[in-house]
Amino acid sequence: MLQDIKGMVSDIIYRNLENNYTVFEILCDDEVFTAVGIVPDIVIGEKVKVYGEFYVHPVYGQQLKVSYLEKLLPETKDEIYLYLSSGVIKGIGQKTAKKIVEMFGDDTMRILQEEPEKLLAVRGMTPEKVERIKNMFSFQKFLKDIMTIFSQYGLSQNHAMRLFKLYGFSALGLLYDNPYFLLDVFPELDFKKVDRLAFDLGVSPDDMRRISAKIVNLLNMGSNNEGHICLPKEKLILFVSKALEQDTEKVEEALDSLIKAKRVVIDTVDGLEMVFLYGFFECERYIAEKIASMLKEYDDILDIDERISEFEKKNSIVFSQNQKKAIKMALTQGVSVITGGPGTGKTTIIKCIIEIFEQEGKKVFLCAPTGRAAKRMQQQCEKEAKTIHRLLEMTVTDSQVFFQKGPNNPLRCDVIIVDEMSMVDSYIMYYLLSATKDTTRLVLVGDKDQLPSVGAGNILKDLIRSDVVPYVRLTEVYRQSEDSFIVLNAHRINNGEFPYLQKNSDFYFIQKNSPEEILKTIVELVTKKLPNYLSADPLTDIQVLCPSKKGVVGMYNINRVLQQYLNPKDGSKKEVVYKENTFRVGDKVMQIKNNYSLEFTIIEGEEKGKVSTGIFNGDIGVIKDIDRAGSAMEIVFDDDKLVFYDFSLLDDLELSYAMTVHKSQGSEFRCIVMPVVETYPILMTRNLLYTAVTRAKELVVLVGKKSALEYMIANQKEAMRYSALYDFLKRKLKDTQLQAL
Numbered sequence: 001m002l003q004d005i006k007g008m009v010s011d012i013i014y015r016n017l018e019n020n021y022t023v024f025e026i027l028c029d030d031e032v033f034t035a036v037g038i039v040p041d042i043v044i045g046e047k048v049k050v051y052g053e054f055y056v057h058p059v060y061g062q063q064l065k066v067s068y069l070e071k072l073l074p075e076t077k078d079e080i081y082l083y084l085s086s087g088v089i090k091g092i093g094q095k096t097a098k099k100i101v102e103m104f105g106d107d108t109m110r111i112l113q114e115e116p117e118k119l120l121a122v123r124g125m126t127p128e129k130v131e132r133i134k135n136m137f138s139f140q141k142f143l144k145d146i147m148t149i150f151s152q153y154g155l156s157q158n159h160a161m162r163l164f165k166l167y168g169f170s171a172l173g174l175l176y177d178n179p180y181f182l183l184d185v186f187p188e189l190d191f192k193k194v195d196r197l198a199f200d201l202g203v204s205p206d207d208m209r210r211i212s213a214k215i216v217n218l219l220n221m222g223s224n225n226e227g228h229i230c231l232p233k234e235k236l237i238l239f240v241s242k243a244l245e246q247d248t249e250k251v252e253e254a255l256d257s258l259i260k261a262k263r264v265v266i267d268t269v270d271g272l273e274m275v276f277l278y279g280f281f282e283c284e285r286y287i288a289e290k291i292a293s294m295l296k297e298y299d300d301i302l303d304i305d306e307r308i309s310e311f312e313k314k315n316s317i318v319f320s321q322n323q324k325k326a327i328k329m330a331l332t333q334g335v336s337v338i339t340g341g342p343g344t345g346k347t348t349i350i351k352c353i354i355e356i357f358e359q360e361g362k363k364v365f366l367c368a369p370t371g372r373a374a375k376r377m378q379q380q381c382e383k384e385a386k387t388i389h390r391l392l393e394m395t396v397t398d399s400q401v402f403f404q405k406g407p408n409n410p411l412r413c414d415v416i417i418v419d420e421m422s423m424v425d426s427y428i429m430y431y432l433l434s435a436t437k438d439t440t441r442l443v444l445v446g447d448k449d450q451l452p453s454v455g456a457g458n459i460l461k462d463l464i465r466s467d468v469v470p471y472v473r474l475t476e477v478y479r480q481s482e483d484s485f486i487v488l489n490a491h492r493i494n495n496g497e498f499p500y501l502q503k504n505s506d507f508y509f510i511q512k513n514s515p516e517e518i519l520k521t522i523v524e525l526v527t528k529k530l531p532n533y534l535s536a537d538p539l540t541d542i543q544v545l546c547p548s549k550k551g552v553v554g555m556y557n558i559n560r561v562l563q564q565y566l567n568p569k570d571g572s573k574k575e576v577v578y579k580e581n582t583f584r585v586g587d588k589v590m591q592i593k594n595n596y597s598l599e600f601t602i603i604e605g606e607e608k609g610k611v612s613t614g615i616f617n618g619d620i621g622v623i624k625d626i627d628r629a630g631s632a633m634e635i636v637f638d639d640d641k642l643v644f645y646d647f648s649l650l651d652d653l654e655l656s657y658a659m660t661v662h663k664s665q666g667s668e669f670r671c672i673v674m675p676v677v678e679t680y681p682i683l684m685t686r687n688l689l690y691t692a693v694t695r696a697k698e699l700v701v702l703v704g705k706k707s708a709l710e711y712m713i714a715n716q717k718e719a720m721r722y723s724a725l726y727d728f729l730k731r732k733l734k735d736t737q738l739q740a741l
């Protein structure tokens with residue numbers, strides 16, 4: 001239940017200067033309350049009114065979770081003195097505060113707000129200090145005014161403060177002028193909330209700004225939630241027209257104005273008119289152009305066949321014709337794509353390519369889209385591999401990401417090999433290419449049948465589909481021991497065939513019908529049977545993968561239950577409750593959002609002691625300690641990165657005894673266990689199942705209904721992703737051919 005409390009800030013226990021998350025105490029009628037939340041700058045001694053909800057924290061007891069804090073001005077002489085001497089105004093200490101109160105008495109507050117110039121009569125006051133006083137009151141008034149508006153529409157104080165940081169006092173004017181500008185600044189805001197605010201401010205339903213904002217909002221949502229680069233014009237117009245109850249002509253008019261303002265672009269993709277946000281259009285157009293400019297044949301490496309033979313002899317293998325074709329292609333083409341399922345020889349081919357390039361004295365860089373994929377590539381190729389972000393020397397200033405490497409400071413190498421290309425999105429591909437010289441060879445390796453990238457775009461599939469970039473598809477499977485079914489079954493699933501399910505093999509299925517039975521079986525497997533059977537650590541070696549997040553066998557519930565078994569509550573283990581999650585020392589956790597500025601220290605290996613930044617979506621860690629006073633926990637990510645993880649970031653952290661299949665992309669585990677039940681059809685797809693089983697190195701255990709498994713294998717429907725790269729590439733090739741005529 002929401003409550004409000006009026007009182008004085010009596011202590012500030014913690015404040016995160018980056019995001020204003022604050023833990024503080026409020027004195028109210030001789031009682032002290034602990035309050036937490038994202039609030040404006042406060043100082044001890046200030047009078048405040050806080051709105052929020054009480055909850056009982058298992059360690060810290062009762063706390064008020066603040067959703068809105070209003071600063072109250074002091075009223076009595078004593079209060080004014082306390083307020084002024086608290087340091088709230090820089091440059092005014094106890095002495096000056098006393099002199100001010102003595103001079104103006106009960107009229108002090110009015111003088112401060114309305115006639116601050118009169119303060120110059122006080123000894124020690126300067127015009128600069130008077131200016132500061134004016135600014136502080138203006139800010140408080142601004143915050144009060146904007147929060148009066150924001151709180152009515154369910155918009156947060158955090159957004160209000162961020163708005164002030166960006167636009168200062170002009171924010172309110174901008175808001176009155178066009179409330180929809182809020183969506184430009186914070187695309188994550190709910191359109192409906194801003195729309196209601198706009199309506200109350202008198203914006204008419206057919207206002208062009210409203211219709212334009214909805215168009216941009218839909219394009220943003222399409223890319224954030226479903227990975228679309230663009231949306232079909234006709235569908236978009238109909239949707240907006242229906243959602244806002246406006247004529248389609250009006251929507252077209254708004255679209256035209258957005259085009260004129262260079263906020264959106266319309267282009268034809270595969271014969272269909274598509275609407276793009278300008279940034280995404282530029283990304284895909286640039287990728288197509290850059291790739292086209294890199295597409296050339298090189299003949300500088302001689303005796304390729306002999307070199308390949310040498311590698312074969314040294315490694316006691318014989319490459320298939322197709323594999324040789326892939327190697328030759330990578331050595332001679334400016335851009336090439338190698339795709340194939342598990343065990344088809346992608347890594348072996350990469351090794352051969354590196355060896356031959358390096359024999360020629362060429363500098364080769366290896367990279368992959370995630371930390372874990374880069375680590376794996378480095379281990380397998382025995383050569384340094386970096387994440388693409390790190391290769392591009394990412395830096396973060398004021399929460400803005402910059403890449404040191406770019407067109408003016410390109411990557412100085414002859415060859416770049418990118419692994420796990422299926423996870424590369426349009427945005428990062430754009431930056432990688434903009435830092436790549438036209439004369440650098442690019443070898444892109446991945447499995448096109450895996451789930452697509454989390455970010456917008458369909459890069460790997462589009463490159464293949466365009467038929468413009470040379471590519472080889474590896475189909476023959478080599479990693480296949482007599483008694484292993486994992487790779488064999490992965491390929492069977494990918495071909496739409498039912499997997500071989502044999503008892504005592506490394507791929508088995510346990511039939512259970514109800515979600516409750518499935519959950520019980522998974523718990524038994526993960527906590528008892530599999531650790532014994534595999535001599536495995538349930539935390540690091542066994543991973544539960546879930547198609548969905550919700551439900552009895554969804555990721556959230558399995559995590560809660562497995563935590564009770566694998567890391568139960570125990571008086572000696574520190575823990576912190578955050579929303580529905582309890583995080584406890586010893587828990588396995590996952591970062592679920594890229595945080596480019598999060599600092600870590602390497603605690604193992606050659607780079608021990610090195611400090612760097614960036615913990616990414618999908619990185620797994622273990623909680624090592626929880627520091628209540630510091631409102632932070634120590635987490636070791638990827639076995640070697642120690643992070644002091646502030647409580648204010650906990651929205652970005654999840655338990656990871658179970659994770660979604662989407663989040664498991666690019667990782668491998670000794671054993672995976674997956675519930676197979678009826679859920680949303682979009683999550684019961686062949687490529688989701690294929691992605692899940694290809695994560696396992698030693699054992700796959702599927703628990704659930706055969707009918708659900710059959711459904712998944714038959715369901716080839718992949719979530720539709722609108723992108724343009726393949727079409728842009730085809731067009732680029734046509735243009736080049738025409739020019740050559």
Ligand SMILES: Nc1ncnc2c1ncn2[C@@H]1O[C@H](COP(=O)(O)OP(=O)(O)OP(=O)(O)O)[C@@H](O)[C@H]1O
Pocket residue numbers: 317318319320323340341342343344345346347348349478479
């Ligand atoms: N032509 C070949 N003849 C014999 N063995 C091969 C051949 N090509 C690859 N292999 C072997 O097959 C196994 C799988 O190859 P590799 O690891 O290169 O495949 P991959 O496509 O990278 O697999 P994954 O994607 O699962 O990592 C390796 O043990 C490798 O030595």
